[in-house]
Amino acid sequence: MKKLVVKNSAAKKLRLFNPWVYQNEIAMLPQGLESGELVEVVNLKQESFGIGYANVHSVITLRMLSFVSETIDAAWIKNKLHRAISARNPIMEHSNACRLVHSEADGLAGLIVDFYDGVLSLAINTAGMERFRKEIIAALVEIVEPLGIYEKSDASAREKEGLETKEGLVYGEAPDLIEVLEYGCKFGVELGNSQKTGFYLDQRFNHGLLTEYIDEESTMLDLFCNVGGFGMHALNAGAASVTFVDISKSAIEQVKKNLKLNEFAAKRAVCVAQNAMDYIKEAAERKESYDIVVLDPPSFAKTKEQAAGAISGFKHLMLNGIKVCKPGGVIALFSCSYHVSMDDLIELSLDASRDTGVQLRVLEHLYQDKDHPYILNMPNSLYLKGLLFQRVE
Numbered sequence: 001m002k003k004l005v006v007k008n009s010a011a012k013k014l015r016l017f018n019p020w021v022y023q024n025e026i027a028m029l030p031q032g033l034e035s036g037e038l039v040e041v042v043n044l045k046q047e048s049f050g051i052g053y054a055n056v057h058s059v060i061t062l063r064m065l066s067f068v069s070e071t072i073d074a075a076w077i078k079n080k081l082h083r084a085i086s087a088r089n090p091i092m093e094h095s096n097a098c099r100l101v102h103s104e105a106d107g108l109a110g111l112i113v114d115f116y117d118g119v120l121s122l123a124i125n126t127a128g129m130e131r132f133r134k135e136i137i138a139a140l141v142e143i144v145e146p147l148g149i150y151e152k153s154d155a156s157a158r159e160k161e162g163l164e165t166k167e168g169l170v171y172g173e174a175p176d177l178i179e180v181l182e183y184g185c186k187f188g189v190e191l192g193n194s195q196k197t198g199f200y201l202d203q204r205f206n207h208g209l210l211t212e213y214i215d216e217e218s219t220m221l222d223l224f225c226n227v228g229g230f231g232m233h234a235l236n237a238g239a240a241s242v243t244f245v246d247i248s249k250s251a252i253e254q255v256k257k258n259l260k261l262n263e264f265a266a267k268r269a270v271c272v273a274q275n276a277m278d279y280i281k282e283a284a285e286r287k288e289s290y291d292i293v294v295l296d297p298p299s300f301a302k303t304k305e306q307a308a309g310a311i312s313g314f315k316h317l318m319l320n321g322i323k324v325c326k327p328g329g330v331i332a333l334f335s336c337s338y339h340v341s342m343d344d345l346i347e348l349s350l351d352a353s354r355d356t357g358v359q360l361r362v363l364e365h366l367y368q369d370k371d372h373p374y375i376l377n378m379p380n381s382l383y384l385k386g387l388l389f390q391r392v393e
């Protein structure tokens, strides 16, 4: 196996089991390296750090697969998949949908696998994982015995790796519409017509948790609702009404289908396809008020450089979110960007509290659900953070 030599700055991170090494942290690339090829990782003194795969087309040039020297082959892949999938058994007690493999956090950098009622959604996002495509599919078929496997790889991630876009059925069959059950609430998942790998499973626990604050008089504003995760659960828990807002027309169409699927009376829901940044400002001007306000925007900051702009977007949401929340009501604020941290959310909420003259009580700190594990050694694997506030009366 070819050797890749890292600089001391990378060696320090590798000793802390951080699996990513950037282009500028590499001292010497082996000659004739193919995209995604396995390499033994060593420092200038030839001390070994284990095995990874390298791709010169990517800024994250090296991703570690193992911190010891071992053979990475079909049996290794199958063993890793087996361990990841077995760890999810307790989650399947509440749902027929679950993330089975969460990339680096399951030791399989670049691979994501979701389970939706017998159908797998697969994302192979790096050149290194692409080389194991056949072995991954064969092992998933053997371990899970799925009805079908539908590939939904992340086009922008693959582009950064110099790979072509891939989407579609790669094994068996998959119905156009899969019915997912989450804490007794139904959602239709259309793999061919959905965001990311199908459904925002990372919010499952938080969807359920918010229902603790619902009674039959509750009204909710579900901003950036996607297919209605928070609002649908609120209606299922007996809420009087929910206003769903998302910029995506197809997400709002899916909300309408999910309302029918759960047999919720149409008068309990308002569905709006609009930019949520405008909607919330206009709602505050119209003096609308809700018992529960959910602010769950997409990743506003994909890089460190975008963090300042993202924070001002969050502040706009929080300022207006406070205005449309009834005194005593609840606001859930989320960031799914690693570059907007829990501390940032606290600081910008403090600013919004001062600017609106409203005190905020912290009820909960919220994170991604446990089928999206994160590893301490890789801080950016903890990407979803949230705060649940009560507007003090």
Ligand SMILES: C[S@@+](CC[C@H](N)C(=O)[O-])C[C@H]1O[C@@H](n2cnc3c(N)ncnc32)[C@H](O)[C@@H]1O
Residues within 6 Å of the ligand: 195, 200, 203, 224, 225, 226, 227, 228, 229, 230, 245, 246, 247, 248, 251, 274, 275, 276, 277, 296, 297, 298, 299, 336
């Ligand atoms: C993180 S997802 C929300 C997940 C959802 N809350 C759930 O629990 O399933 C973000 C959503 O924001 C939507 N979105 C992106 N930009 C938007 C904008 N400016 N206004 C409204 N929605 C937007 C996307 O279409 C996506 O559905």
